[in-house]
Amino acid sequence: MRLDAPPPHRVPPSRQVGPRDANGLEILDGAACRRLLAQGQLGRVGISVNALPAILPVHYAMLDDDIIFRTAAGSKVEAAIAGQVAAFEIDAHDNQTHCGWSVLVQGIASIVTAPDDLRRCEALHVPRWLPSPETNHIRIPTKDVRGRRLTHIPVRDLHAVRCCTARA
Numbered sequence: 001m002r003l004d005a006p007p008p009h010r011v012p013p014s015r016q017v018g019p020r021d022a023n024g025l026e027i028l029d030g031a032a033c034r035r036l037l038a039q040g041q042l043g044r045v046g047i048s049v050n051a052l053p054a055i056l057p058v059h060y061a062m063l064d065d066d067i068i069f070r071t072a073a074g075s076k077v078e079a080a081i082a083g084q085v086a087a088f089e090i091d092a093h094d095n096q097t098h099c100g101w102s103v104l105v106q107g108i109a110s111i112v113t114a115p116d117d118l119r120r121c122e123a124l125h126v127p128r129w130l131p132s133p134e135t136n137h138i139r140i141p142t143k144d145v146r147g148r149r150l151t152h153i154p155v156r157d158l159h160a161v162r163c164c165t166a167r168a
Contacts, residue, residue: 021148028147033103036147037090038062045069045140046087047079047109060088061124067105067140068112068121072132080109080138088140093150103147105140112137 019027028036046055056076058069067088071077079086086109093100112121121137128135 025148025150028101028103028149030142030145033105033145033147034062034065034142036101036103037067037105037142037145040090043067043069043088043090045076045109045138046089047075047084049075049079058129059127061126063117063120063124063139065142067142068124068126069138070121070126070128070135071138072128072130072134072136076109076138077111077136080111080136083108083110085109086140099149099151101147101149103145105142106144107141110139112139 018029021027041059041061043058043060044055045058046053048054054075058071058076060067060069062068069076085106088105088107089102091100091102112118117139118137126137
């Protein structure tokens with residue numbers, strides 16, 4: 001199991017879980033995704049740099065329903081200044097049980113500038129990936145959030161799951 005993410009929720013094969021997608025993954029609702037986000041500390045932010053995708057690790061915390069991370073000047077700050085759409089992802093997995101989950105957030109990145117919000121961000125004590133005297137707090141709202149959970153599905157049941165979740 002990875003040490004940088006919350007442990008995956010183990011679901012016994014006989015227990016009914018939420019709705020599944022066409023691949024047999026459990027679809028997590030927004031509330032479940034936000035609970036998983038609230039438990040984490042390390043995620044990956046995806047931005048566009050020179051029209052190419054860049055995925056960068058960041059420590060983060062939640063402020064209300066928004067993702068907050070700190071960074072020095074650079075590509076993440078430039079993306080926030082430009083109001084670019086950013087992706088944010090966390091996940092966890094267990095190699096022994098082949099179970100895990102993933103949460104993806106997509107939203108407009110912005111720099112936190114309001115004094116009250118900045119004080120609240122500072123109170124979170126989000127560590128920087130690398131130490132630097134310059135710090136910007138970046139916010140990504142979780143309005144567009146989705147997640148999936150992979151639970152153990154016996155091979156004999158996999159075909160039934162795919163058949164039951166396929167769209168006509």
